[in-house]
Amino acid sequence: MWVGFRINIAMEELGRKMVGRCAGLPLAIIVLGGILATKHALNQWDIVHENIKLYLRRGKFRDQQQSGVSEVLALSYHELPYQLKPCFLHLSNFREDIDIHTKKLVRIWVAEGLVSPMLEGEGTMEDVAECYLGELLDRCMVQVGLRGSTGSIQTVRLHGLM
Template identity: 70%
Template sequence: MEKLGREMVVRCAGLPLAIIVIGGLLATKETLDEWDIVHRNIKSHLDRGREQGQQSIVHEVLALSYHELPYQLKPCFLYLSHFLEDFDIPAKKLVRLWVVEGFVSPKYELEGDEMLEDFAERCLVELINRCMVQVGITGSSGRIKSCRLHDLMRDLCLSKAKQENFLHIVSPWSRNEKAHSSTVDVGQVVQGCPRLHKLHIEGQINKLPDYQEFPPYLTKLTLWGFRLEKDPMPVLEKLPNLRVLKGWGTFIGKQMEWIVEAGAMPSLFCLEISDCNKMVTAPHGLKFVSMLQELEIRWMPRAFKHRLEEGGEDLCIVQHVPSIIFLN
């Protein structure tokens, strides 16, 4: 084993990230035969990458580490392509999202009384042990609080996500173009992706497209930096498969009515309201969204938060929600 290990390190041409990832991969192999298979795979990958320079050598090693992942870890890894470069990813939120997205399900073998979130956390630890994900912050008990991707690992993640049709990135508009503020263009983009499941729209847009223009299979919607003056809920409540809704600096009006009709938003599991500085009361219709399990409040006015706390005027609106998180 030592001889094979030394040969593999030599083939990595002294590149630290390649050596670290190879080490993480070998740590999952217990027999000499398994090490020999990895050695032969590395040889073929690195010979191909060496023709194109050092960065290609690293890319080939990272690609091999991805191909060696167990099938249940691959979608968990590809999901990290959604996060921005150098972003510290909250571990607790990540494992919950994996569960919500269905990447972790009861069909996988759970240990004893283990919950799905516990299994998802084990998946994260496995990716870290394989040196594919880096630890960001740990708590006093040693538990992982946040994680992140190395720049080159993120490049691989994006490449594989696009290659396997896990993710589709619409080319961003130029800052000099005015198209980004046009609701017509936004509507045309989403209409062109009828099987889209996740959508992130960013820009100073003051009106949402009509609900008929949103893809029927949409499960996750993030609206970032909008400047909506009218309540967006008459549109959003008509998206029947929506499970995750996030709004960052989206609503600049004072009152989001959220008048929910019977049976509307039957799938909504997670709602995040962030940085809506003029919004002082919680949407009244929230009390009718019976499937809501997580409500996250970020950077909202103090009065808004006080109304949702114990004894607050709006507590009755959200008392059916098991998890309410306030973040500044």
């Protein structure tokens, strides 16, 4: 029991260090949270922390505030599973100030061949695309635009700097 407690304290301390490197920028902190939400072991958090330092060092000669956000966003893309990267890149076709209808987006991803088929019997390609979109939302790479009366996500939006 005490080992788990020590790991949680270590993760909290490491998390504070990483948030400190985000220069107080909300989007960078939110995206960092999306990265860390998929990491459940202390050694995985250590790797993310080292990557943040590496990415920030790479951009240290640019404007401090812009660099912090840009480098954390670059890391968040780097940390995406390979199957999500084409879908995320496809979102660059949309302006940041518009709502993107989720049903239409899912169909486009399927039609463009951006979705890998799952094993037989595990749902349709649209189901897979919806899972991809859900994962991008969970990682804070896109944000919810509008919800329907049942709470379902009707539209998504890009963050201003994505």
